[in-house]
Amino acid sequence: MLVKKTCPGPCNNAWRKAEETLTLRGTEHSISPAWGQPAQCYTCVGRTLEHLAALPQLLIAVRNEAVEGTPTKLTGTIGRVGLHPAWPGQASRLLIDRIVGEMAELQADILIQRGIWKVGTEPGDGTVAEEDAYIGGIVATLEAHWEWAMQHHPAADEAYDRASANPGSQASTWYRATVYFTKDHEQREVERLAPCPKCRGPWLHESRDLRLVNGEPYIACGDDTCGKLMTKTEYDDYVRAMRKSMERGKAFRKAAA
Ligand SMILES: [Zn+2]
Numbered sequence: 174m175l176v177k178k179t180c181p182g183p184c185n186n187a188w189r190k191a192e193e194t195l196t197l198r199g200t201e202h203s204i205s206p207a208w209g210q211p212a213q214c215y216t217c218v219g220r221t222l223e224h225l226a227a228l229p230q231l232l233i234a235v236r237n238e239a240v241e242g243t244p245t246k247l248t249g250t251i252g253r254v255g256l257h258p259a260w261p262g263q264a265s266r267l268l269i270d271r272i273v274g275e276m277a278e279l280q281a282d283i284l285i286q287r288g289i290w291k292v293g294t295e296p297g298d299g300t301v302a303e304e305d306a307y308i309g310g311i312v313a314t315l316e317a318h319w320e321w322a323m324q325h326h327p328a329a330d331e332a333y334d335r336a337s338a339n340p341g342s343q344a345s346t347w348y349r350a351t352v353y354f355t356k357d358h359e360q361r362e363v364e365r366l367a368p369c370p371k372c373r374g375p376w377l378h379e380s381r382d383l384r385l386v387n388g389e390p391y392i393a394c395g396d397d398t399c400g401k402l403m404t405k406t407e408y409d410d411y412v413r414a415m416r417k418s419m420e421r422g423k424a425f426r427k428a429a430a
């Protein structure tokens with residue numbers, strides 16, 4: 174007999190909460206869940222497809238942040254400029270590389286599982302001279318296989334969170350990160366911080382509430398499920414270490430060329 178499965182997507186957040194309360198306190202509820210078709214519901218398939226389709230434009234917008242240098246200088250920033258050490262590539266480059274890398278990984282994963290690419294002979298990313306075309310190509314491939322990915326990928330049942338391999342969860346995470354990076358967010362008023370060392374998302378910000386004894390703000394991750402918290406010194410050390418390893422990578426690539 175075919176067992177009906179509930180959709181692991183955010184469509185069932187309220188139902189999961191109600192079920193939890195039922196288990197914990199025996200409180201009955203009348204919420205009915207959205208069902209997988211067979212793994213995920215049509216609403217989640219449609220929404221994540223929209224997220225995918227929006228990514229090429231969003232990634233261009235993220236890249237333009239670096240080109241146009243949008244992080245505005247706050248008025249009265251004297252003493253604040255250069256608060257944190259700089260790193261090569263800027264936050265926008267790191268975010269693009271991370272997301273495009275994960276998109277390419279999911280593409281290879283799907284195409285190998287479907288027998289279109291062979292393990293070990295899949296095209297490497299090499300040097301991507303035409304980044305927009307490269308991204309457009311990956312998105313088109315993912316869209317073409319999305320129905321399969323959402324219903325038959327081995328991780329299609331996984332709960333949505335930042336560590337999830339569920340293709341739907343991954344697309345939502347990419348979308349959320351790029352929208353956050355490009356929208357008018359309070360963090361635009363100050364300098365962009367490096368990606369979070371724990372969840373790798375662009376959510377690090379100077380905490381408004383948490384201050385060290387000397388009045389210096391903590392650096393906090395804005396992702397609820399991550400919750401990384403660092404002192405300014407820890408953050409500065411992290412950026413310095415990242416800069417060093419990136420510079421070493423650059424030297425290595427130069428030597429190899
Ligand atoms: Zn759903």
Ligand SMILES: [Zn+2]
Pocket residue numbers: 369370371372373374376394395396399400401
């Ligand atoms: Zn984080």
